[in-house]
Amino acid sequence: MLTAGHLMVTVFPMPDRNTLIEMQQLMLRYPTGKVALSGVSLAIAKGSFIYLTGESGAGKSSLLRMFYGGLRPTSGQLSVQQWDMRGVSEGDVRELRQRTGIIFQDHKLLFSRTVFENVALPLRVQGWEKDRLVPRARKVLEFVGLDDRLWSYPEALSGGEQQRVAIARAMVTNPAVILADEPTGNLDEDTARRVLDLLMTLNSNGTTVIMATHDLHLLTSHPGRVIQLHQGSLVGGSHG
Amino acid sequence: MGKKVNEVPDQIDPRLPGGFQLPPFGIHQFLALIIVCVALWALGSVWLGLQGAQQWVGSWQESVQLHVYLPVEKGDDIKELNERLASLDGISSVRQISREEAAVWMKGWLGDTALNVSEFSRRLPESLELTLSDTEHEFLFSDIRDEAARFGAAVNEDEIQMANAHQLLHSIQNLAWFATLVIALAMAMIVSNTLRMILLARADEVHLMRLLGAKEWFVRMPFILEGALLGSGAAILAWVLLWPLVLGISGWTDGLSIDLHPFALLLPLLAGGAVVGCLGAVVATARLVSPDSVDK
Numbered sequence: 458m459l460t461a462g463h464l465m466v467t468v469f470p471m472p473d474r475n476t477l478i479e480m481q482q483l484m485l486r487y488p489t490g491k492v493a494l495s496g497v498s499l500a501i502a503k504g505s506f507i508y509l510t511g512e513s514g515a516g517k518s519s520l521l522r523m524f525y526g527g528l529r530p531t532s533g534q535l536s537v538q539q540w541d542m543r544g545v546s547e548g549d550v551r552e553l554r555q556r557t558g559i560i561f562q563d564h565k566l567l568f569s570r571t572v573f574e575n576v577a578l579p580l581r582v583q584g585w586e587k588d589r590l591v592p593r594a595r596k597v598l599e600f601v602g603l604d605d606r607l608w609s610y611p612e613a614l615s616g617g618e619q620q621r622v623a624i625a626r627a628m629v630t631n632p633a634v635i636l637a638d639e640p641t642g643n644l645d646e647d648t649a650r651r652v653l654d655l656l657m658t659l660n661s662n663g664t665t666v667i668m669a670t671h672d673l674h675l676l677t678s679h680p681g682r683v684i685q686l687h688q689g690s691l692v693g694g695s696h697g
Numbered sequence: 698m699g700k701k702v703n704e705v706p707d708q709i710d711p712r713l714p715g716g717f718q719l720p721p722f723g724i725h726q727f728l729a730l731i732i733v734c735v736a737l738w739a740l741g742s743v744w745l746g747l748q749g750a751q752q753w754v755g756s757w758q759e760s761v762q763l764h765v766y767l768p769v770e771k772g773d774d775i776k777e778l779n780e781r782l783a784s785l786d787g788i789s790s791v792r793q794i795s796r797e798e799a800a801v802w803m804k805g806w807l808g809d810t811a812l813n814v815s816e817f818s819r820r821l822p823e824s825l826e827l828t829l830s831d832t833e834h835e836f837l838f839s840d841i842r843d844e845a846a847r848f849g850a851a852v853n854e855d856e857i858q859m860a861n862a863h864q865l866l867h868s869i870q871n872l873a874w875f876a877t878l879v880i881a882l883a884m885a886m887i888v889s890n891t892l893r894m895i896l897l898a899r900a901d902e903v904h905l906m907r908l909l910g911a912k913e914w915f916v917r918m919p920f921i922l923e924g925a926l927l928g929s930g931a932a933i934l935a936w937v938l939l940w941p942l943v944l945g946i947s948g949w950t951d952g953l954s955i956d957l958h959p960f961a962l963l964l965p966l967l968a969g970g971a972v973v974g975c976l977g978a979v980v981a982t983a984r985l986v987s988p989d990s991v992d993k
Contacts, residue, residue: 525908559908559909567905570714578715578906578909579909581714582715582906582909582910583910
């Protein structure tokens, strides 16, 4: 903190080029007055695999939502993919979302649309033409092992298959980062490991993966950096 | 033989939402189409009726004209009567029609019969043609009648009836415009409510597209297009359904020398339907809020 006369200015360091997400003294307060995050400072490097852990209500999902512009910081600094999220414009948030793959806790699959249509949706949003879009969606569905279910509807799929569709949708545009909110939450252990294998493969190809989870036992087979939250704060203070 | 990897099977057409892709047509849209069509048909019928009535009273003419007839034996007073009538408010000009001109016109009106024009003209009264500038002027017709009576002249009462009918039609036309406005607003609300229901049914899709970074025009365009399509589809249907009406009353309209032109209503109905549909869609999508919206 610098003091110049009566003026007090908080100086935040500029984000490093290899840093994908950086936050300093981040605070989030909901309109109801509830403080979801408080004094969170950490940096996430490009290409890392991050586990966001903590009890229910610790602030994991809120933090993930801030990473794609679903929530704005109340105070502090948050930089995501070089965008300062405090004053980011609507257009920039759209661009950020196009560069981010999101796997939601409830999948958010469109049940009135086929597996292919669900996976191709991000490509359509980004204006891909049909001749490029179709092979790309097929290739990604092949990667997650669902190339034989292209024209099925999600309700005909098992929970694990639905989660794989969600992963395919998140990765189809080849984003810089994938945000996954409890992607293994409702899956049995074997299916959860397969889902995590897919995310690990994406990470080994250079995609940053940030995953909120309760399943700490997965860490033994799939190691990564753990960021633990407790009641909106980092456990153990700032993480570099 | 395996299919090419980028080949989409013929039997399954990927329907990707957003942009210029219309939402699937369902029962809500069908009902809205019928309701808007009935409303537009009613409007079309009103305007078609006005078209016929205007033809009947001759309101295609730029100005309303009356004729005053002065008996031959009082022909010396024609100049003075002309001046007195010309001085009345609401009359823009008075023209004396010679008896020869009147006889020629009448010969033509009778189908160029073997009428002796010079002989016939001697039997005709002196005629004055009054061009009215303001048919709504208070006491205009009474003043004309009074002036004519003072000179022993007669006014063509049928033409006064026509002028009154012209005035009445003018009022009816204003009412028709009012009804058009009210019905247009009602139609916009119907389209808006229909699209609102579709939007509610597709809220997840809209939300997801926004989470994927879709631009607002991309999210809203299908609904705007759907509104425009609903309105114009209903307009075409309403226009087609005007034809049985026109053909059904053709015997009666022919007897009145009325020639109805439904083609003149096609473009106004189509444009009106499309505009009303778009308006309804804009209203429906105006407050299209999703969680995690990018709005601050």
